[in-house]
Amino acid sequence: MKTFVCIKYVPDTSEAVVKINAGGTAVDSSRFSFDINDADNYAVEEAVLIKEKCGGTVTVLSIGPKESEVMIRMALAKGCDDAIRIEDERIALYDPLMVAKTLAGAIKGQEFDLVLTGCMASDDGQMATGVALAEYLGVPHAAMVKKVEMLDGKVKVQRELEGGLMEVLELELPAVLTIQTGINEPRYAPIRGIRAAQKKELKLVNLDDLGLAASEVDSSASKIVLEKLYIPEVASTAEVIEGSDADEKAEKLASILVKGGLV
Amino acid sequence: MGNVLILAEHRQGAVRDITFEMLAAASGVARDLGGEVVVLLPGSGLDDLAAQIAAYGVKVLVVDDPLLANFNAEKYQLVLGAAIDAYKPSLVMVGHTAQGVDLAPALAVEKDLPFVADVIGLAVEGGVLKATRQLYSGKVNAQVAFKPAETCLVTVREAAFEALEPPGGGAVEKIECPLKEDIAYRQFVEYIEAEVGDVDITQSEILVAVGRGLREEKNMPLVEELAAVIKADLCGSRAAVDAGWLPHDRQVGTSGKTVKPKLYLAVGISGAFQHVAGMKGAKAVVAINKDPDAPIFNVAHYAIVDDLLKVVPKLTEKLKELKG
């Protein structure tokens, strides 16, 4: 069993103030902390679980900056075997199809049974890369997978639909699966694994190494133009409960809830 | 030319709301492009569904074939691709749903279409089609323009557009299924219904909802005590369920339950659209979050911007005292 797992290094913006640059073309990410995308973390775990059950190897694939190597080493520490990091300024990263084409360039020509990705990146939320990647590779796929069972030459999966309904289907291998959060319990990297990860191969490649011309994946190849980014105007009508400290706010809220007959 | 083609979405015998929402989204675009709205409805045994959609005053192209009985992304991609070749629409709309995200990106690659996912707004400016979408869970909006192309493709976010009243007067036309035999590489097996738990949160009057902001399972007693004092049921975000703090039947949102309590107390939940979709029907929403920009505040009636680990115990204590 040969598996590729594609992971993305994303900023955690759940508690951060997000600012746009003056031109409205980029988010100022200098003060964000970055880590593996949530769904990708589950994809790594699933890849390692499959390897532990069926044997074989897992190759980590990521497009990202030098700093993302910390994340890649962590995946290696959890049991992945080697890694490829793609770095090239020319890739139109705002377009998931260009990202998928680049990833396909790194996989094509090699034998593989499975490619796993996260079903959504938390930063730009496209839910498109994995499914587009399958098409570039010319193999079947399933999106938002919550259960994987390897069969002979096939994989049986459960896709999570609205309301928690599961769609069970079978795909012929090789196939691409986009993994949904909650499919497993991602492990912590064991100390031994962390040491071993330092010795595993982590190859750095650019478009030329992948045999891709820039004009295949850059902003000229992309069929969309990211015109501007802006902070949406919100019409929040919430009554913000003020107070000198958390205690005072909590007490005020308690009174509001009781007086308003809400509790 | 100028037409908008919508891929109708249905499951287990019912048209899904996104279909009607896309009809609302499409009408303005079709007018600006100088075309009309056409709906493609693939499936099996579709007469009722076709009539229901045609009532919106549009032409429904029906591809009725037992091979299409259950959604299968690969087969539907073939059917939609054939319709694009035949009708050359300027814009194709697919839901940003479990069906749509499984199909649209592959179709975009196959047909080499300009593609924007999870669209919440569409406009034609100076003849150029533009889409609005969100990044960073709704903290940033992006305006994306399509380069000139014969056909563009979008997936449309659920509940981003409001369905209109059906005016009646549409038409149904049966077209041939381009698929002649079953495909082996992807086969539908069955649906498995979501598990039913001990409490049905869709019926709860008061809900305390917990999110990743709680940090650790060992903090669960904080919200359990709060819930006990106000006789609320506990529910949570997907992050809380994924972490194993709550069973899946307590998840609120698109892939969980849709709730409509009198009071919804969201604790440490950011308010991603997939979560909000499941709770925006609540009569009163209280949100406690330390991030003043958290999108949950856009749907809240009362907001506390502070550390939940400090607010919740005090809130519980005070409520206990007031309720005696």
Ligand SMILES: Cc1cc2nc3c(=O)[nH]c(=O)nc-3n(C[C@H](O)[C@H](O)[C@H](O)COP(=O)(O)OP(=O)(O)OC[C@H]3O[C@@H](n4cnc5c(N)ncnc54)[C@H](O)[C@@H]3O)c2cc1C
């Ligand atoms: C196909 C699909 C379906 C999905 N379906 C659902 C669904 O049904 N339901 C759902 O909920 N999600 C769903 N999601 C996931 C959704 O996109 C979000 O990832 C999820 O809702 C985030 O959960 P959260 O708000 O608990 O966590 P986060 O987004 O991480 O937010 C945590 C919040 O806690 C706050 N916080 C942190 N510490 C504190 C503190 N000490 N005091 C106060 N506040 C604090 C932070 O400011 C932040 O706003 C789905 C995603 C996909 C891709």
